[in-house]
Amino acid sequence: MASDTNLLKATTDKVVLIGDVGVGKTSIFTRFKSNEFDESSKGHNPKEDKFTKMWKPSGGSEVSITLFDTAGIERHMSTIPPTYFRSAKAVILVYSITDAETFDSLSNWIENAVSAMGVGTGGLVKVLVGNKVDLDSDRQVDRNRAEEFAKNVDINSKFVLETSAKTNKGIDDLFNLVAMEIAPSVKQSPKGGAPKTEKSKCCSQT
């Protein structure tokens, strides 16, 4: 019989990356997976499109995140199967700060995700990520513009981030934020104290 501990470890939260080709989704995925950046992998995608890892946000307890990468099938938005989004707890919407077109695509990406998920998107965490912030001199999308857009599509400004998969800037912040949001027990934990894990304390017998 499986113990409570095994059952808790067996659950993982699905988080999906979406956005136009070339914005850096696979690079963010690779940072999550192995904390590497491979500049020479241009145009190539890993065979693997999902990776599960325990993520420990500072001040919180570990959360199991399974991150999904579109792995190249996003060349046409319509080719993303609805199953890609199904049961996702969080969607990371990625654009490149150096390419305004990729930012303009975001409302279509959101529509696509919401229609694929149908009902039940109420608790979905949406994070807006402007990647390639190391290329600030080529910037085409101001942070203010991203915040304005977020307001219009009901994304709280705390979910508007800028990252660089190349330098690793903002990547930990991104997954810390996601982990804190998808794990209610972590959010409710008292400052500095142990997070509540009611289930694991349940049902002790003598």
Ligand SMILES: Nc1nc2c(ncn2[C@@H]2O[C@H](COP(=O)(O)OP(=O)(O)O)[C@@H](O)[C@H]2O)c(=O)[nH]1
């Ligand atoms: N300068 C810079 N280049 C990046 C960054 N992230 C990704 N790239 C490059 O952008 C290109 C597309 O990245 P990729 O991860 O394949 O994008 P995807 O199509 O969204 O999966 C590749 O040449 C990456 O090396 C970044 O943060 N900064």
Ligand SMILES: [Mg+2]
């Ligand atoms: Mg890719």
